[in-house]
Amino acid sequence: MNTVSSQAEKIKEISGVNPLKCMKCGKCSASCPAFDEMDIKPHQFVSYVQNENIEALVQSKSLWKCLSCFACVERCPRDVKPGKLIDAARQLVIRQRGQNYLTADEIPELLDEELPQQLLVSAFRRYRR
Numbered sequence: 001m002n003t004v005s006s007q008a009e010k011i012k013e014i015s016g017v018n019p020l021k022c023m024k025c026g027k028c029s030a031s032c033p034a035f036d037e038m039d040i041k042p043h044q045f046v047s048y049v050q051n052e053n054i055e056a057l058v059q060s061k062s063l064w065k066c067l068s069c070f071a072c073v074e075r076c077p078r079d080v081k082p083g084k085l086i087d088a089a090r091q092l093v094i095r096q097r098g099q100n101y102l103t104a105d106e107i108p109e110l111l112d113e114e115l116p117q118q119l120l121v122s123a124f125r126r127y128r129r
Helices: 004-015 042-050 054-059 071-075 082-096 117-127
Strands: none
Touching: 004 042, 004 054, 004 082, 042 054, 042 082, 054 082, 071 082
16 A cells, blocks of 8 residues: 555646646636535645545545536646546545546446536546557
């Protein structure tokens, strides 16, 4: 099992994002269509990576409720790209399972009935390889 510090570094490496550039303006969260469904909002997600609170991230429902629409990426004035951090955290979880991808059969286990279909399509597109 990776240490918390190395998990945070892995998320930064996979995403290509520097979370220290975040100025906590909240524009990413304000533009998020899944905001009401998330327990950790996009701007908070950045802080969790900065503070290396990775266990809370991988246990959060936000990890799988993010639509990967990247509205947060578009709105960020500092090019922090919270959606890419969320995406990288998902990949970290998948890799810890010993895989590099999700199969179509695994995706329904991660979803609930109230989630938008866009999430299913986005998750399959990103993790089917």
